[in-house]
Amino acid sequence: MNYWPLAGIAIVVLGFALRFNPLLVVVSAALATGVLAGLDLLAVIEALGKAFNDNRYISVTWIILPVIGLLERYGLQQRARSVIEGMRGATMGKLLVAYLAFRQIASALGMKDIGGHPQAVRPLVAPMAEAAAVKTHGDLDDDARDEVKAMAAATDNIGLFFGEDIFFAIASILLIQGVFEAAGYPLTPLELSVWAIPTALFAFAIHGGRILAFDWRLGRAGK
Amino acid sequence: MITYEWLYVLAGAAFALWAALSLKDGRWGNAAFWALLAVSFLAGSHLSDLANGVLVLALVAIAGMGGLKRSDPPTTSPQEREAHAVRLGNRLFLPALVVPLTAVAGTLLYNYTPLGQTGLFEARRETLILFGIGVLAALVGAMVWLRPPLLDPAQEGRRLIDSIGWAAILPQMLAALGAVFALAGVGDIIGGVARGVIPEGNVFLTVVVFAAGMAGFTMIMGNAFAAFPVMVTAIGIPLLIETYGGNPAVIGAVGMLAGFCGTLLTPMAANFNIVPAALLELKDQNAVIRQQVGTAVPLWAVNVLIIYVGAFLLWK
Numbered sequence: 311m312n313y314w315p316l317a318g319i320a321i322v323v324l325g326f327a328l329r330f331n332p333l334l335v336v337v338s339a340a341l342a343t344g345v346l347a348g349l350d351l352l353a354v355i356e357a358l359g360k361a362f363n364d365n366r367y368i369s370v371t372w373i374i375l376p377v378i379g380l381l382e383r384y385g386l387q388q389r390a391r392s393v394i395e396g397m398r399g400a401t402m403g404k405l406l407v408a409y410l411a412f413r414q415i416a417s418a419l420g421m422k423d424i425g426g427h428p429q430a431v432r433p434l435v436a437p438m439a440e441a442a443a444v445k446t447h448g449d450l451d452d453d454a455r456d457e458v459k460a461m462a463a464a465t466d467n468i469g470l471f472f473g474e475d476i477f478f479a480i481a482s483i484l485l486i487q488g489v490f491e492a493a494g495y496p497l498t499p500l501e502l503s504v505w506a507i508p509t510a511l512f513a514f515a516i517h518g519g520r521i522l523a524f525d526w527r528l529g530r531a532g533k
Numbered sequence: 534m535i536t537y538e539w540l541y542v543l544a545g546a547a548f549a550l551w552a553a554l555s556l557k558d559g560r561w562g563n564a565a566f567w568a569l570l571a572v573s574f575l576a577g578s579h580l581s582d583l584a585n586g587v588l589v590l591a592l593v594a595i596a597g598m599g600g601l602k603r604s605d606p607p608t609t610s611p612q613e614r615e616a617h618a619v620r621l622g623n624r625l626f627l628p629a630l631v632v633p634l635t636a637v638a639g640t641l642l643y644n645y646t647p648l649g650q651t652g653l654f655e656a657r658r659e660t661l662i663l664f665g666i667g668v669l670a671a672l673v674g675a676m677v678w679l680r681p682p683l684l685d686p687a688q689e690g691r692r693l694i695d696s697i698g699w700a701a702i703l704p705q706m707l708a709a710l711g712a713v714f715a716l717a718g719v720g721d722i723i724g725g726v727a728r729g730v731i732p733e734g735n736v737f738l739t740v741v742v743f744a745a746g747m748a749g750f751t752m753i754m755g756n757a758f759a760a761f762p763v764m765v766t767a768i769g770i771p772l773l774i775e776t777y778g779g780n781p782a783v784i785g786a787v788g789m790l791a792g793f794c795g796t797l798l799t800p801m802a803a804n805f806n807i808v809p810a811a812l813l814e815l816k817d818q819n820a821v822i823r824q825q826v827g828t829a830v831p832l833w834a835v836n837v838l839i840i841y842v843g844a845f846l847l848w849k
Contacts, residue, residue: 359586379689385618
């Protein structure tokens with residue numbers, strides 16, 4: 311067997327470790343893999359161009375940026391903060407655990423487009439979490455603020471990943487079904503999606519617990 | 534019928550506008566990068582594969598030489614924003630909610646009412662198209678309501694897209710890498726290697742290798758979708774199901790979730806891990822990944838146990 315095409319994977323790993331620009335790393339890996347598998351360089355460039363063109367829909371979502379930017383210009387983040395400041399008993403821990411549950415349940419019902427980083431985390435969830443942390447723990451230094459914002463983004467990801475597969479009409483469930491069907495194992499989407507439930511519950515318990523522990527740690531560091 | 538092509542025209546127009554504004558701002562690298570992307574969206578369907586390939590190489594050359602910089606178009610001060618926020622109140626949230634509501638409610642209506650029979654949207658493409666319609670509705674609504682100078686949304690959008698920079702097209706580029714990997718047969722080779730390292734007859738270790746392969750290959754490809762067919766056809770079906778008699782539904786569903794744990798750990802999953810770090814202006818590019826490690830690693834172990842218990846102990 312010709313193992314040389316695996317050099318592409320080595321290029322990805324090394325390129326990242328050496329902090330080259332990731333686009334450069336990915337395209338170098340693609341060219342190297344194709345050529346080492348015995349394909350003609352021009353054919354590899356053509357394959358790359360065709361695949362890039364076929365996958366343009368992935369980058370379409372950036373058209374939302376003007377809407378978010380415009381609302382931010384008129385104080386969207388400031389408004390999100392003041393909503394939290396006006397809430398009695400709001401803590402960063404409670405807020406993010408509630409958002410985790412909301413994101414998981416919404417995704418499980420097929421509403422994975424509620425939430426997301428440009429639409430929800432930057433303008434709403436992160437400023438709210440930051441405001442709640444400052445409200446309970448007093449002023450925070452820049453590193454702690456960054457940690458809170460990063461936790462808000464992490465919570466959005468985890469809520470999405472471990473909620474969406476409970477909804478049976480989602481791309482990943484359809485992919486699983488397709489791969490198994492092609493191999494002679496017909497499965498229904500529902501059979502698959504019920505098996506996403508145990509992991510979803512563990513994800514809520516583990517990440518929810520970590521959010522509360524993080525909030526508690528912030529409070530200790532502030533004293 | 535409304536197809537993805539319509540969305541591509543919309544996105545192409547946005548990128549072209551950002552290119553023009555970058556040019557006016559004297560940022561040549563940004564202008565060239567967004568202009569090439571505009572060409573890809575507006576004309577990609579009519580270009581040859583080779584021309585698209587050369588376009589990709591040009592995009593990468595600009596990014597690789599550090600040609601993309603953050604920008605700082607004029608905007609409102611924090612004090613002005615505070616004053617606007619007080620004046621406008623919670624109504625500010627409405628336009629932001631219009632987009633997901635249009636996508637979600639529209640998808641449900643389209644799929645569960647006779648509306649779907651009109652064939653208004655390209656089949657199975659309705660959610661993203663409705664997202665685009667939601668963006669347009671929110672933009673028009675906000676413009677009519679707030680009456681900002683006409684170019685303001687474009688300038689604010691440029692600030693955000695420039696802060697994301699090259700990461701904006703990494704997911705699309707990784708999808709292209711996956712296509713080349715498939716062409717070169719990388720999946721078959723990995724499957725062969727993985728089968729070679731598993732001790733024969735040990736179900737639990739086979740589950741561990743399967744789940745580790747899902748997470749590991751996902752980390753390299755930035756996407757569990759690329760890892761899944763490889764690991765399932767290499768280990769999942771021939772060993773776990775056919776040799777050891779495991780439950781296919783559990784192996785498929787939870788195997789995918791083990792891959793998602795890998796997504797939480799890799800900078801390659803740029804839209805989930807690197808883009809938010811840029812959008813939130815975090816000092817550490819990997820700050821989001823750092824917050825995810827403590828959840829992803831134990832959750833991966835839980836997935837191994839769920840497969841072992843659900844697909845083998847309970848199944849037999």
